[in-house]
Amino acid sequence: xxxxxxxxxxxxxxxxxxxxxxxxxxxxxxxxxxxxxxxxxxxxxxxxxxxxxxxxxxxxxxxxxxxxxxxxxxxxxxxxxxxxxxxxxxxxxxxxxxxxxxxxxxxxxxxxxxxxxxxxxxxxxxxxxxxxxxxxxxxxxxxxxxxxxxxxxxxxxxxxxxxxxxxxxxxxxxxxxxxxxxxxxxxx
Numbered sequence: 001x002x003x004x005x006x007x008x009x010x011x012x013x014x015x016x017x018x019x020x021x022x023x024x025x026x027x028x029x030x031x032x033x034x035x036x037x038x039x040x041x042x043x044x045x046x047x048x049x050x051x052x053x054x055x056x057x058x059x060x061x062x063x064x065x066x067x068x069x070x071x072x073x074x075x076x077x078x079x080x081x082x083x084x085x086x087x088x089x090x091x092x093x094x095x096x097x098x099x100x101x102x103x104x105x106x107x108x109x110x111x112x113x114x115x116x117x118x119x120x121x122x123x124x125x126x127x128x129x130x131x132x133x134x135x136x137x138x139x140x141x142x143x144x145x146x147x148x149x150x151x152x153x154x155x156x157x158x159x160x161x162x163x164x165x166x167x168x169x170x171x172x173x174x175x176x177x178x179x180x181x182x183x184x185x186x187x188x
C-alpha cells in the first residue's frame with residue numbers, strides 16, 4: 001500500500017516532467033555534498049531542475065507518461081535532470097560538470113521520445129543551442145543577398161554603397177547625386 005507521501009511525490013514528479021523536453025538520468029554516487037550542491041546551483045542558474053527520487057517512484061512517474069525506455073537504467077542512486085525550456089542544457093551541464101569533477105556519470109536520456117546512451121549524450125552536449133543553429137542557418141540563407149547589395153551602387157549615383165546610403169530615397173539626396181554625376185561628366 002503506497003503512503004500518502006509517495007503518492008504525492010509521484011504526482012508532483014509526473015506534473016513536472018510533463019512539460020520537460022528532455023529527461024536525463026545521472027548516477028551521483030560517490031559525490032560529496034559540496035559537489036552535489038554545486039551541481040544543483042549550476043542547474044538552477046540555467047533553469048534546469050535536478051531531483052533525487054526513489055527509482056520505483058520515478059518509474060511510476062515515467063510509466064504514467066508512457067516512457068518505458070528508461071526502466072532498465074533505474075538502478076542505484078539516480079538523479080533526474082530535466083528542463084522545461086531547453087532539451088540540450090541538462091546534457092551540457094552534466095558533461096561540463098563531469099569533466100571538472102569526474103562525476104556524475106550520465107546513465108541515459110530520453111529527448112523528444114528517443115533514447116540516448118551516455119556516448120550520444122556527450123555528442124548532444126557539443127551541439128549549439130537551437131537559437132544559435134537557427135541564426136547560423138538564416139545567416140547562410142541571407143549571405144548572398146547581403147553581398148549583392150553590398151557591392152552594388154544605389155540609383156542616386158553617389159559613391160556610397162547600399163547599406164550606408166540610407167538617404168537614397170530622399171528627393172534631396174537624389175538631386176545631389178545627379179548633380180554630382182553631371183559635374184563628374186563635365187570634367188571628363
